[in-house]
Amino acid sequence: MSAPPQLAKPESPSVADLAQATQATPGHFDELRGTVARATPAPAPHAPEAAVGSPKLTEIWRQFFSTLENDSAADMDQRAANLARQVRDNGITYNVYADENGPQRPWSLDLFPLIVDPASWQRIEVGVLQRMRLLERVMADVYGPQTLLHDGLLPPALVHAHPGYLRAMHGVEPVGERYLHIAAFDLARGPDGNWWLEAQRSQAPSGLGYLLENRLAIAAQFPQAFQNLGVQRLASTYRALMDSLKTMSPAGPDAHLALLTPGPYNETYFEHAYLARYLGLTLVEGSDLLVRDECLFLKTLKGLVPVHGLLKRVDDQYLDPLELRADSTLGVPGLLQAIRAGNVLVANAPGSAFLESPALLGFLPALSRQLLGEELSLPALPTWWCGERNAMEEALPRLADCAIKPTYPGSFEQGGFEPVLGGKLGARALDEWAGRIVRQAEEHTVQGYSPLSQMPTWQASTAGDPGRLRARSVMLRVFVVSDGAQGWR
Numbered sequence: 001m002s003a004p005p006q007l008a009k010p011e012s013p014s015v016a017d018l019a020q021a022t023q024a025t026p027g028h029f030d031e032l033r034g035t036v037a038r039a040t041p042a043p044a045p046h047a048p049e050a051a052v053g054s055p056k057l058t059e060i061w062r063q064f065f066s067t068l069e070n071d072s073a074a075d076m077d078q079r080a081a082n083l084a085r086q087v088r089d090n091g092i093t094y095n096v097y098a099d100e101n102g103p104q105r106p107w108s109l110d111l112f113p114l115i116v117d118p119a120s121w122q123r124i125e126v127g128v129l130q131r132m133r134l135l136e137r138v139m140a141d142v143y144g145p146q147t148l149l150h151d152g153l154l155p156p157a158l159v160h161a162h163p164g165y166l167r168a169m170h171g172v173e174p175v176g177e178r179y180l181h182i183a184a185f186d187l188a189r190g191p192d193g194n195w196w197l198e199a200q201r202s203q204a205p206s207g208l209g210y211l212l213e214n215r216l217a218i219a220a221q222f223p224q225a226f227q228n229l230g231v232q233r234l235a236s237t238y239r240a241l242m243d244s245l246k247t248m249s250p251a252g253p254d255a256h257l258a259l260l261t262p263g264p265y266n267e268t269y270f271e272h273a274y275l276a277r278y279l280g281l282t283l284v285e286g287s288d289l290l291v292r293d294e295c296l297f298l299k300t301l302k303g304l305v306p307v308h309g310l311l312k313r314v315d316d317q318y319l320d321p322l323e324l325r326a327d328s329t330l331g332v333p334g335l336l337q338a339i340r341a342g343n344v345l346v347a348n349a350p351g352s353a354f355l356e357s358p359a360l361l362g363f364l365p366a367l368s369r370q371l372l373g374e375e376l377s378l379p380a381l382p383t384w385w386c387g388e389r390n391a392m393e394e395a396l397p398r399l400a401d402c403a404i405k406p407t408y409p410g411s412f413e414q415g416g417f418e419p420v421l422g423g424k425l426g427a428r429a430l431d432e433w434a435g436r437i438v439r440q441a442e443e444h445t446v447q448g449y450s451p452l453s454q455m456p457t458w459q460a461s462t463a464g465d466p467g468r469l470r471a472r473s474v475m476l477r478v479f480v481v482s483d484g485a486q487g488w489r
Contacts, residue, residue, distance in 0.1 A: 015068040015076055015469075019057060022456050022469040029189050029453035031114070031474070034058040036191045037454070060117045060229065067225045073467035079221045080111045080460050080467075086217050092210075095267040107210065107270070111458040113218050114474055115229070124195055124478060127378020128185045132480045132488050134364060135202065135355055137371040139179040143170050143351060153370055154363055157387050157442050162408055164203065164353020166316060168323050172340050174349040176248025181241070181347035181482040182208070182311075187378075188475050189453035196450060197361065197380040198475070202352040204313045207477055209271025212238070212278065237481060240489055242279055244482040245309050249345040255308035258282040258298065260289075262314050262330045272313050281311060291334030294341040309345040316350045347482070358405045359385035359445040381450060387442035395446035396437065398422075399430050404437075405445045421449060 013021075024030035024037035033055040057065065068075075084106075092107035116124070141148050142165070148154040159165050184205035187195045215234060219226045242257070249255035259281040261272040276283035282298065289307065290297055297304035312319070318328040320335040338344045354360070362383035368376045384395035385407065395402070399422040406416045422430060437444045452473035461467035483489040 012072040012074070012466075015071045015073070016065040018073070018469045019061070019065045019456060022471055024454035024471040025451075027191060028451045028471075028473065029191050029193055030055075030471070031189070031453050031455040032057050032061050032471075034193070036193070058117070060115050063229060064115060064222075064225050067222065067228060073461060076111065076458055077460050077467050080458055083109065083111055083217060083221055086220065090213070090217075091270065092213055092217075093270045095265065095269060107213075109214060109217060110472075111218075111221065112456050113222070114455055114476060116476070120195065124187065124378065124476075127195075127197075127376070128478050128480050129488055130368075130372070130374065130377055131185065131197070131200070131364070132180065132183055134368050134372055134376075135183065135200070135352075136178070136180050138355065138367060139349070139352060141371075142354075143172065143179070148367065148370070153367060155385070155387060158357055158359055158363075158385070158407070159354055161442070162354040162357060164316060164351065164356070164408075166324070166351035168336055169339075169349070169351040172349075173342070175250060175339070175342055175345040178248060178482065179349040180352060181245065183348075183480050185478045185480070186475055187478060188450065190450040195378065195476070197378055198447075199358065200356060200361075202348055202355045203316055204348075205479070206268045206271065206313075208238075208479060208481075209268075209274040209278070211477075211479065213271075213274060237489060238279060240483045241481040244484040245311070245345065245347060247484055248482075249309040250343055251306075251308040255345075256282070256298075256306060257309040257311065258284045258289075258307050260284055260286070260310050260312045260314050262318070266313070268313070275311075279311075282307075286314070286329065286331045289332045289335075291332060291338050294334075294338050294343055296332070296335065296338050296344045307344065309347070311347050316353055319350055356409065357407055357445070358383060358409070358447055359387070359407045361447075362391070362445075382448035384446045385442075386437050386444045386446060389441075392437065392441050396434050398446065398448075399434060400425070401449060403447045403449050404433055405447055407443050407445045423449065 019032065022032065024032070026037050026039045028037055029035070030037045035055055056062070087106050087109060094105055094107050138148070142159055149156050149159060180202060182205055184201040184207060185197055186199040188198050189195050212234060245257055246253050246255045249257070259272060259276040261269060261283060263269065263285050266272070273283055275281070284298060288299055290299060292304070296307045298307050314330050317325050319331040320333060321328045321331055322333045323336045324331070336350065339346055339350065361380040362385055364380065365376050368374055384391040386392040386395060387407070402422050403419055404422060405419040408416060410416055420433070425433065452475060454471040455474045456469045457472045459468055459470045480488045
């Protein structure tokens with residue numbers, strides 16, 4: 001008896017085919033196709049899958065996946081394994097305070113990069129640079145003449161009541177005549193295809209180290225794609241930041257700069273050490289420094305070494321136990337006095353935390369017209385600070401479609417709480433939040449909600465389930481850094 005004929009195994013689809021079949025959730029902007037995802041009608045019985053129409057990939061994503069047209073899911077699994085091994089071998093971690101089994105966890109990094117086309121990036125760049133100029137002007141006014149408060153363009157409760165406003169720094173001219181050297185802006189692309197600002201970070205923004213390590217790790221997995229797409233390099237931006245900090249410091253180009261970290265138990269300590277090594281900074285904790293004769297010094301075995309500039313990753317309230325939090329062991333006694341004397345540059349200047357309040361976003365369009373004479377080119381999500389009665393009355397009927405955020409984030413002494421999405425609350429919970437807002441109006445800010453855009457991520461194969469692409473929501477953090485007399489980049 002002859003053996004039965006062997007059936008040919010179906011050919012595994014290429015990664016490019018998998019990308020074409022990947023769909024964003026309806027209602028979300030699809031980064032792969034450059035359009036909002038629509039509900040796909042079910043195919044007719046026995047109709048081939050190709051009969052169901054699907055918009056083509058954008059040109060930039062098509063170019064990316066064209067370099068992977070010969071790769072299968074097994075090849076992607078191998079790349080993902082290589083990436084995980086690189087993260088482990090490089091010791092890239094994100095510490096978790098609440099983990100009882102040990103605070104260090106490997107950094108979570110997906111295989112595919114978020115690709116931003118040149119036209120979109122140009123709009124983002126113009127928008128964040130404009131906002132950086134505006135925030136610098138706001139800082140200069142709040143810690144100077146306070147004209148914005150006097151004229152009613154900025155409510156005093158968002159400044160003087162904010163724990164991040166440091167009265168000890170009022171009237172202090174920052175070294176180098178610049179308050180902000182680094183800022184981060186969190187952006188999301190809405191269903192309309194436009195990028196919207198969701199939050200801004202100025203006190204000690206995290207991510208510059210992870211950004212660089214992410215780029216190196218992903219570029220190693222897709223070298224041909226990175227070369228073909230002409231991805232912008234990062235080294236010149238980091239070099240510009242260092243040159244700017246040195247030039248503006250009291251000692252000029254020969255300045256000794258250090259990175260002030262809270263220590264190895266901080267959640268982003270890996271990037272503190274990574275940045276210090278990459279930028280050529282001395283990594284220090286508060287106990288490594290002292291102030292003498294209004295000057296900052298590093299304690300070494302050979303004696304005291306002057307420090308002319310600090311890139312700080314310690315929150316402002318912990319910087320100086322003599323004038324701020326007396327229980328802090330993370331800062332340096334007398335540091336604010338050294339700053340006031342003009343003997344040390346600190347990036348960013350202490351006192352910028354009030355800029356991170358989500359409530360401020362609602363006032364920035366008017367402040368831009370007043371201070372810059374310009375309309376903001378990068379919009380923020382609609383924001384209502386409930387400390388203004390008219391804004392509260394407008395926001396309350398919208399709670400089910402918005403996010404509820406603390407006006408003073410991180411300050412549990414002043415009504416801090418974790419943000420909540422109204423769409424995930426029931427009717428009773430919404431009523432409770434509405435009552436809480438009415439009773440403690442100044443402590444609450446309501447911000448519009450927009451579905452995040454979605455991009456492809458790789459889901460590795462498991463037993464009985466082949467690897468595949470999945471669409472997942474994404475936010476983009478953009479950094480602006482000092483570029484000397486030219487401003488920022």
